[in-house]
Amino acid sequence: MYATKITLDESEIPEAWYNIQADFPNPMPPPLHPGTHEPVGPQDLAPLFPMALIEQEVSQERWIDIPDEVRSLLALWRPSPLYRARRLEKALGTPARIYYKWEGVSPSGSHKTNTAVAQAYYNKQEGIKRIATETGAGQWGTALSFACGQFDLECQVYMVRVSYDQKPYRKAVMELYGGKVLPSPSDQTETGRSILAADPDSPGSLGIAISEAIEDALSREDTHYALGSVLNHVLLHQTVIGLEAEKQLQKAGEALPDVVVGCFGGGSNFAGFAFPFLRHRYHHDKDEIRIVACEPASCPTLTKGEYRYDFGDTAGMTPLMPMHTLGHNFVPAPVHAGGLRYHGAAPLVSHVLNSGHMQAKAYQQLECFEAGVQFARTEGIVPAPEATHVIKGAVDEALRCKETGDEEVIAFNLCGHGHFDMAAYAAYFAGNLQGHEFTRQMLDENLKALEGLPSMAG
Numbered sequence: 001m002y003a004t005k006i007t008l009d010e011s012e013i014p015e016a017w018y019n020i021q022a023d024f025p026n027p028m029p030p031p032l033h034p035g036t037h038e039p040v041g042p043q044d045l046a047p048l049f050p051m052a053l054i055e056q057e058v059s060q061e062r063w064i065d066i067p068d069e070v071r072s073l074l075a076l077w078r079p080s081p082l083y084r085a086r087r088l089e090k091a092l093g094t095p096a097r098i099y100y101k102w103e104g105v106s107p108s109g110s111h112k113t114n115t116a117v118a119q120a121y122y123n124k125q126e127g128i129k130r131i132a133t134e135t136g137a138g139q140w141g142t143a144l145s146f147a148c149g150q151f152d153l154e155c156q157v158y159m160v161r162v163s164y165d166q167k168p169y170r171k172a173v174m175e176l177y178g179g180k181v182l183p184s185p186s187d188q189t190e191t192g193r194s195i196l197a198a199d200p201d202s203p204g205s206l207g208i209a210i211s212e213a214i215e216d217a218l219s220r221e222d223t224h225y226a227l228g229s230v231l232n233h234v235l236l237h238q239t240v241i242g243l244e245a246e247k248q249l250q251k252a253g254e255a256l257p258d259v260v261v262g263c264f265g266g267g268s269n270f271a272g273f274a275f276p277f278l279r280h281r282y283h284h285d286k287d288e289i290r291i292v293a294c295e296p297a298s299c300p301t302l303t304k305g306e307y308r309y310d311f312g313d314t315a316g317m318t319p320l321m322p323m324h325t326l327g328h329n330f331v332p333a334p335v336h337a338g339g340l341r342y343h344g345a346a347p348l349v350s351h352v353l354n355s356g357h358m359q360a361k362a363y364q365q366l367e368c369f370e371a372g373v374q375f376a377r378t379e380g381i382v383p384a385p386e387a388t389h390v391i392k393g394a395v396d397e398a399l400r401c402k403e404t405g406d407e408e409v410i411a412f413n414l415c416g417h418g419h420f421d422m423a424a425y426a427a428y429f430a431g432n433l434q435g436h437e438f439t440r441q442m443l444d445e446n447l448k449a450l451e452g453l454p455s456m457a458g
């Protein structure tokens with residue numbers, strides 16, 4: 001019998017996270033203070049984050065040790081399995097060998113738990129009692145509620161209204177773990193109240209929910225803020241995914257993959273999987289690894305956004321970050337991949353894209369659900385709507401190999417399960433899902449809000 005799951009022993013959970021900043025041929029532009037437009041210093045971020053995370057944010061060290069307490073929590077679900085997708089390969093008739101890393105085995109059902117436990121740990125170390133955060137799909141809020149529970153911290157989650165309405169059981173599971181959940185925009189913050197005054201039916205957005213959570217954190221001494229994606233330290237914590245996958249591919253008798261694919265919201269699961277492989281390009285172990293990020297056509301940050309300084313939130317409270325952006329006022333169409341509806345892209349990923357070391361593709365939600373259904377019917381796993389984007393991307397690569405006859409190795413990150421997303425699948429089967437196209441006119445309109453902000457050249 002051939003191997004389907006390639007597993008590792010618990011002792012093989014990585015002992016250090018990989019920091020791609022150490023390998024960049026050119027340094028990234030710095031984040032800027034929202035008021036002075038000068039590079040931000042550690043003290044500017046201290047009201048929001050513990051110092052250990054701020055240090056990770058700017059670190060140039062290639063390897064950063066994972067504390068034992070974090071590793072032992074990760075051991076609840078790590079190492080996660082790597083699967084060879086033989087049934088999908090057969091259905092596609094491709095000569096490619098397809099592998100996927102399965103992050104849906106974490107307690108909260110997605111990769112988000114990898115950084116949640118690390119962030120909760122460092123906050124606890126600094127004596128913090130409460131964490132405020134945002135959530136889009138509900139995956140991050142669930143992960144942080146779980147992690148806060150492990151460290152006896154309170155967790156306040158601002159959940160994007162459209163997801164709050166689409167996914168009532170996500171709220172229930174966050175509460176089960178001890179989290180408190182409010183729909184965003186809420187009437188609990190200045191930001192929420194002003195958005196509701198202008199549009200009482202606002203579906204919300206990650207940008208709005210981030211503003212609310214930051215406002216909450218700044219209003220209380222005992223509270224910090226935590227972000228589930230975008231920031232350097234979040235991407236760093238996710239590199240356990242790619243580092244494990246690298247070992248597992250070796251164990252399966254493969255060299256480095258030819259194609260690496262991830263879905264893209266703010267960039268954390270994509271980077272966590274792809275950056276450890278990208279390091280082999282930087283070190284010239286293998287120059288021709290093709291790295292592809294897959295995003296929704298309704299929120300095409302990487303494929304249509306501009307690379308420039310913008311805020312991470314709607315109210316303009318975060319530092320200005322050098323990133324691909326659709327404009328911080330952008331409220332994406334209410335597609336079901338709630339976790340991919342973010343106006344900006346992680347600065348680390350934006351830098352890699354800008355330097356030509358990866359590619360990005362945008363897909364419509366209908367074609368993604370189609371690929372997700374094919375995957376469920378062949379491999380058996382129900383993917384999260386976000387994850388259907390990476391499946392679509394991997395299927396496209398496998399079909400390209402079918403045309404060329406190339407026996408390439410395609411590796412992708414299956415970032416989460418869709419067990420709380422059955423309303424989305426029901427809408428798909430009822431023929432109620434629509435396509436949404438993002439237009440140049442929408443971009444021009446959104447970018448007006450960025451006039452006067454510093455340009456990349458300073």
Ligand SMILES: Cc1ncc(COP(=O)(O)O)c(C=O)c1O
Pocket residue numbers: 110111136137138139140228229230263264265266267268269270338339340384386387415416417
């Ligand atoms: C299952 C899943 N995948 C992907 C994402 C997108 O986030 P990121 O790009 O940071 O991985 C989310 C975000 O909520 C998610 O829940």
